[in-house]
Amino acid sequence: MPEFTVKLILSDIEGTTTSISFVKDVLFPYAKTHSKAFLEESWNNPETQSIVQDLRKLSEYKDYLGPVDEQPTASPGNVASFVNFLIEKDLKVGPLKTLQGLVWAKGYANGNIKGHIYADVLPAFKRWHEAGLRLAIYSSGSVKAQQLLFGQSEMGNLLPYVSGHYDTAVGHKQEKESYVNIAKDLDLPAEDILFLTDVVKEAEAARDAGMQVALLNRPGNAPLTDDDKTAFTFVDNFNNLKINLKE
Numbered sequence: 152m153p154e155f156t157v158k159l160i161l162s163d164i165e166g167t168t169t170s171i172s173f174v175k176d177v178l179f180p181y182a183k184t185h186s187k188a189f190l191e192e193s194w195n196n197p198e199t200q201s202i203v204q205d206l207r208k209l210s211e212y213k214d215y216l217g218p219v220d221e222q223p224t225a226s227p228g229n230v231a232s233f234v235n236f237l238i239e240k241d242l243k244v245g246p247l248k249t250l251q252g253l254v255w256a257k258g259y260a261n262g263n264i265k266g267h268i269y270a271d272v273l274p275a276f277k278r279w280h281e282a283g284l285r286l287a288i289y290s291s292g293s294v295k296a297q298q299l300l301f302g303q304s305e306m307g308n309l310l311p312y313v314s315g316h317y318d319t320a321v322g323h324k325q326e327k328e329s330y331v332n333i334a335k336d337l338d339l340p341a342e343d344i345l346f347l348t349d350v351v352k353e354a355e356a357a358r359d360a361g362m363q364v365a366l367l368n369r370p371g372n373a374p375l376t377d378d379d380k381t382a383f384t385f386v387d388n389f390n391n392l393k394i395n396l397k398e
């Protein structure tokens with residue numbers, strides 16, 4: 152069994168703790184169906200207006216709606232259709248992720264959504280916690296969306312096991328600098344952190360920043376190539392990782 156000795160585990164969500172299908176087939180369709188109503192209801196709130204302004208600054212906005220002087224005034228309808236376009240492309244851009252978190256909050260609150268967590272995740276979180284290891288999450292999903300998923304999961308509230316959350320405010324997940332920023336924020340040498348992810352380019356960025364890395368080869372994830380399997384430790388689930396506390 153692969154063995155690591157670290158002070159903190161930094162985990163991705165989609166494809167790592169949670170199935171890609173839950174994100175693609177439950178969360179994204181929910182956001183597509185409910186964004187327009189959310190924008191209509193909250194249109195005059197400063198938080199919504201700030202998201203709308205950030206969405207309009209994206210280069211994709213111009214591509215979608217044409218040159219700035221030909222664009223219609225932003226409305227809940229045309230912003231929602233732009234949001235649906237971004238979701239279909241699965242673009243991991245900050246204002247979309249912030250909006251999705253706010254839209255999903257209603258779905259979690261009324262019981263329509265419960266976060267999917269693989270069966271091995273809660274026992275592993277408990278094991279790591281008992282061993283004195285710290286756990287933080289780094290996902291393209293907003294911090295709010297992360298807290299909803301782990302706070303209201305099919306396995307109950309997992310937030311007591313999580314001591315930190317990072318989203319793309321710290322940088323994009325395929326850039327080395329993001330992992331340098333996280334290690335700095337945690338006040339830990341990068342080599343004392345184990346990053347768990349399903350995406351090879353994220354694994355490369357974290358490794359370049361000095362972190363230890365393991366890839367998750369969950370059912371439904373993009374298949375790993377022979378080169379990926381040579382370059383990185385990979386496991387099917389968290390039960391197949393032995394993680395020791397670095398004293």
Ligand SMILES: CSCCC(=O)C(=O)COP(=O)(O)O
Nearest residue numbers: 163164165290291292296297
């Ligand atoms: C925090 S749940 C929403 C997941 C999401 O929106 C997403 O883009 C997942 O990205 P990840 O970095 O967790 O693979």
Ligand SMILES: [Mg+2]
Nearest residue numbers: 163165166349
């Ligand atoms: Mg992922």
